[in-house]
Amino acid sequence: MSWTERDLLRLVADPGFEGWLAQIRATGGCEHPVYVAGRKSVVDGATGEVLSHVDTAGEPGGRLALRCGNRRSVVCEPCAYRHAGDTYQVVRAGLAGGKGVSAGVGGHPRLFVTLTAPGFGPVHRAGRCHGLGRASCEHGRPRGCGQTHRDGAGVVGTPLCGRCYDYTAHVLWHAHAGELWSRTMRAVRRQLAALAGISRSGLGDVLRVSFAKVAEYQKRGAVHVHAVLRLDGPQGPEDDPPGWATETVLAAAVRTAVGAMKVSTPYVPGVGEFTVRWGRQLDIHPIRAVSASPVDENAVAAYVAKYTSKSVSDSGGTDFRVGSLADIRARRVSGHVRALMAACWRLGGIPELAGLRLRHWAHTLGYRGHVLTKSRRYSTTYKELREERRAFVVDAGKEGGGSGEVRGGAVAVVSDIRYVTAGHSLAERELARGIALDAVTNRAAARDADPCAGGRAGRPGHE
Numbered sequence: 058m059s060w061t062e063r064d065l066l067r068l069v070a071d072p073g074f075e076g077w078l079a080q081i082r083a084t085g086g087c088e089h090p091v092y093v094a095g096r097k098s099v100v101d102g103a104t105g106e107v108l109s110h111v112d113t114a115g116e117p118g119g120r121l122a123l124r125c126g127n128r129r130s131v132v133c134e135p136c137a138y139r140h141a142g143d144t145y146q147v148v149r150a151g152l153a154g155g156k157g158v159s160a161g162v163g164g165h166p167r168l169f170v171t172l173t174a175p176g177f178g179p180v181h182r183a184g185r186c187h188g189l190g191r192a193s194c195e196h197g198r199p200r201g202c203g204q205t206h207r208d209g210a211g212v213v214g215t216p217l218c219g220r221c222y223d224y225t226a227h228v229l230w231h232a233h234a235g236e237l238w239s240r241t242m243r244a245v246r247r248q249l250a251a252l253a254g255i256s257r258s259g260l261g262d263v264l265r266v267s268f269a270k271v272a273e274y275q276k277r278g279a280v281h282v283h284a285v286l287r288l289d290g291p292q293g294p295e296d297d298p299p300g301w302a303t304e305t306v307l308a309a310a311v312r313t314a315v316g317a318m319k320v321s322t323p324y325v326p327g328v329g330e331f332t333v334r335w336g337r338q339l340d341i342h343p344i345r346a347v348s349a350s351p352v353d354e355n356a357v358a359a360y361v362a363k364y365t366s367k368s369v370s371d372s373g374g375t376d377f378r379v380g381s382l383a384d385i386r387a388r389r390v391s392g393h394v395r396a397l398m399a400a401c402w403r404l405g406g407i408p409e410l411a412g413l414r415l416r417h418w419a420h421t422l423g424y425r426g427h428v429l430t431k432s433r434r435y436s437t438t439y440k441e442l443r444e445e446r447r448a449f450v451v452d453a454g455k456e457g458g459g460s461g462e463v464r465g466g467a468v469a470v471v472s473d474i475r476y477v478t479a480g481h482s483l484a485e486r487e488l489a490r491g492i493a494l495d496a497v498t499n500r501a502a503a504r505d506a507d508p509c510a511g512g513r514a515g516r517p518g519h520e
Contacts, residue, residue, distance in 0.1 A: 060483055061483040061484055061487060062484075064482050064483045064484035064485075065484035065487070065488075067484070068482070068484045068485065068488075071117070072117075073116075073117025073118060074117070076116060076117040077117045077118075077122070077485075078488070080116070080117070080121060080122040081122060081485075081488065081489050081492055082492055083122075084122055084123065084124045084135070085124070085135035085136075085138075085139065085492070085493060085496055086135045086489045086490065086491070086492035086493030086494075086495075086496060087122070087124045087125055087133055087135050087136055087489065087493075088125070088132070088133040088134065088135065088136075088481070088486070088489060088490075088493070089125040089127065089132070089133055089479060089480050089481070090122040090123060090124065090125060090479065090480070090481070090489075091122070091123045091124075091125055091476070091479045092120045092121065092122055092123075092476075092477040092478050092479065093113065093120065093121055093123060093474050093475065093476055093477060094113045094119055094120045094121070094474070094475055094477050095112075095113060095472070095473045095474040095475050096110070096111060096112040096113070096114070096472075096473055096474070097110070097111045097470065097471070097472040097473070097474055098110045098111075098470070098471045098472075099468055099469075099470055099471075100468060100469045100470075100471060101468060101469075102467035102468055102469050103467070108468065120477045120478075124136050124139070125479070126140070127140075128140040128141075128365055128366060128428070129366060129367070129368045129370070129376055130366040130367065131368065131370050131371070131376060132376065134493060135493045135496065137366040138366070140365060140366065141362040141363065141365055141366045142362070143439055143442045143443075144271075144358075144361060144362040144365045144429060145358045145359060145361075145362040146358075146437070146442060147269065147429075147431070147436055147437055147438070147439065147442070148269050148285060148357065148358040148361045148362065148436070149354060149355065149358035150436040150437050151267065151269055151285065151287060151294070151431075151435045151436035152167060152285065152287075152344060152354040152357065152358065153346075153347075153354045154294075156436065156437040156441070156442070156445075157437055157441070158294050158436045158437060159294050159295040161294070161295060161297065162287060162289070162294045163346060163354070164297070165287050165288055165289060165294075165297065165298060166287070166288040166298065166302060166303055166304040166306075166307050167285065167286065167287045167288075167304070167343065167344040168285070168286045168287075168304060168307055168308060168311065168341055168342065168343060168344065169283070169284075169285055169340075169341075169342045169343075169344050169352055169357050170283070170284045170285075170286060170311055170339075170340065170341050170342075171281060171282070171283050171284075171338075171339070171340040172238075172241075172281065172282040172284070172315060172335050172336075172339060173279075173281050173282075173335065173336035173337075173338040173339070174227075174230055174234075174275075174279035174280060174281065174335075174336050175230070175334060175335070175336040175337070176336065177222055177223040177224070177226050177227040177230075177277075177279070178216050178217075178218070178221050178222035178223055179200065179216065179217045179218075179221075180213075180214050180215060180216050180217065180222075180276075180277045181202055181206055181212045181213050181214065181215055181216075181217065182206065182213060182214075183206050183207065183208040183209075183210070183213050183276075184205060184206065184208075185205050186201075186202035186203065186204050186205065186206055187200065187201040187202050187203075187217065194217075194218050194220075194221050195221070196218055196220045196221060198217060198218035198220075198221070199217070200217065200218075201217075202217065211373075211391070213276050214275065214276025214277040214278065214372065214373075214393065215277075215391065215392070215393045216393060219392075219393070219396060222393075222396075224396055224397055224399075224400040225328060225331075225400055225404065226331055227278070227279060227397060227400070227422070227423075228397060228400045228401050228404055228415065228422065228423040229322055229331050229333065229404070229413075229423070230279070230331075230333050231279075231280060231421075231422055231423035231424040231425075232413040232415060232418075232423045232424070232425065233320045233322065233333040234272075234280060234282075234333075234424060234426060235425060235426045236320050236333075237318060237319075237320050237333055237334075237335065238270070238282065238426075240318050240320065241314050241315060241318045241335075242266070242268065242314075244313075244314035244317065244318050245266060245286075245307075245310050245311055245314045246260055246266055247314075248309070248310035248313050248314055249264060249266070249302070249306065249307070249310045252301075252306055252309065252310060253299075253301060253302075261291060262291055263290075263291055263298075263299055264288060264289070264290065264291065264298055264299065264302055265288070265289040265290065265291060265293060265298075265434060266286065266287075266288060266289075266432075267286070267287045267288075267289055267293075267294070267431075267432045267434050267435040268284055268285060268286050268287070268431060268432050268435060269284070269285045269361065269429070269430070269431035269432070269435050269436070270282055270283065270284035270285070270429070270430055270431070271283050271284075271361045271364045271365060271428060271429045272364070272424065272426055272427075272428050272429075273364045273367070274367070274368070274369050274371060274372040274374070274422075275372065276372055276373075277372075277393070278369070278372050278373070278374065278393060278394055278397055278422050280424050283360065283361060283364065285344070285357060285361070285435075286307060286311065287435070288302045288307055289434070293434040294434060294435075294436070304343045308341050308343075311339075311341060312339065312341070315335050315339055318334070318335065319332050319333060319334045320332070320333040320334075321333075323409065325407060325409045325410060326409075327407070328404070328407065328410075344357055361429070364428070365428050365429050368428070369394075369420065369421050369422060369424075372394065373390055373391035373393070373394045374390055374391075374394045374398075374420065374421075374422065375388050375389075375390055375394075375420050376420065377420060378417070378419070378420050379398060379402075379419050379420055381402075382399065382402055385398045385399055385402060385419065394422070397422045397423075398419045398420065398422065400423075401415040401416065401418065401419035401422065401423050402415070402416055402419050404423075405417075405419065413425075
C-alpha cells in the first residue's frame, strides 16, 4: 500500500471528511489552500445588525480552507483560472462597459498595441532557423543553424552563441522597462497635444489617455508588452473624446512616441552605459465591437487574461527567488535562463546598480514590473470584483448566519482570524486535483452547450 493510499484511508475515516471536502469544493480544488481559524462578523454601522458571520469552531478541525489566490497556473491552476477571469472582466469593462464603467467606452477610439524588446544577439527560432553559409562569429561559432525547429522545442529562444549574446544589455533592459513604458505614455500624451495644437498641460482639459497592459515572456526570456489604449473625454470613461481624437491620430502618436523614446543608463565602470529602447517590431490594431473583427473586445480581453496566468517559468525559468549563485546553479532552468539569472546576480553586486535590486529580481531576469498594470480611470479593479463576489456569496446565504443581506452605508468588520497552516497532504492533494478536473470538465461542457461562449476567457464566477 502506498503512502497516498494510507493517507486516503486516514482521511475518509475522519468524521469531518465530508465537511473538509465541501470546503475544498468551495475553493475550486485549490492546490495550496490556506487554513485559518477564528471568527468574523460584518455589522451594520447604523443599526448594529449582524449582516454576516463566520465562525470556524463548527468546521472540521476548527479551521476553514481559503483559496491561495496565486495567479500563476504552474502554482495553482484553479486560482489562476479565477484570476484570469477577473482580468478578463477588468479589461473587457474598459472596452465595452459594465462593472461600473459607462457603455459609451465602446464608441471611443481604442487600440491594441504590442511593444517588443530589442535584439540582444541571434537566437534559434521556430520554423526555418538562421541559414548557414555565413562566416563564423569571433568565438568560432557558426552564425547560422540551418535546421527547422518545431514550435516549443527546447532550443528555440536560446542564443546561437552564448558568448556573443549581450546578457548585460538584456538584464538592464528588463530593469528599465517600467521606466521606458512610463516615458512612452508621457510621450504619447505630448504627441496628442502637439497634433491637436494645444499645450501638454492643457491636454487634460479636453482628453484623457487610459490603458491596461500585460507583460509576456518570450522564449528568449525577454518581455513583450501588450497594451490596450483608449481615448476618453476630460471626465473619463463616461465622457466622449473630442472629434479630432481618432484611432488614426492615436496610432500616429504611439508610433512617434515608441520610435523616439529611450532611457539612458548612467556609466558604470566595468559595465559601461546603455540606451534602452523598444524593439523594431511594433503592432497596432484598432479594437472593434464583438465579431466585427478578429481583434474585437472579447478576443483582446481573453488574450490579455491568458498572459496573467503565465510567468517566466513558461520560458524555462523559475517562479521562486534565488539566494546565491549556488542556488542559481542548482535550479532546474535552461542554460540561457541560468545565464540571465547569473548576470542579474553579478550586476546586482555593483554598488552603482544597487537601486535596481537585480539580485532580488534575478528569478524574473531583472524585470520588476507587475504582470498587469492599468491607469486609474481605465475600468474596475480586482478589489471591486472581489467585493462583488463576496456580496454575491453573502446574498446567497453561503457564509452562514445573519440575514445574508448586504446593505448600503457604513459597515463594521469584527474579525479575530489567525493563520493555521497551508497546503495538502498526499491524499488531500489527489482529491483536490479531482475536484479541479471536474470543474474544467464542467466548463468545457458549458462551452459546448453555449457556442457563443466558446471564445471567451474565464469569467469570475460566484462559486
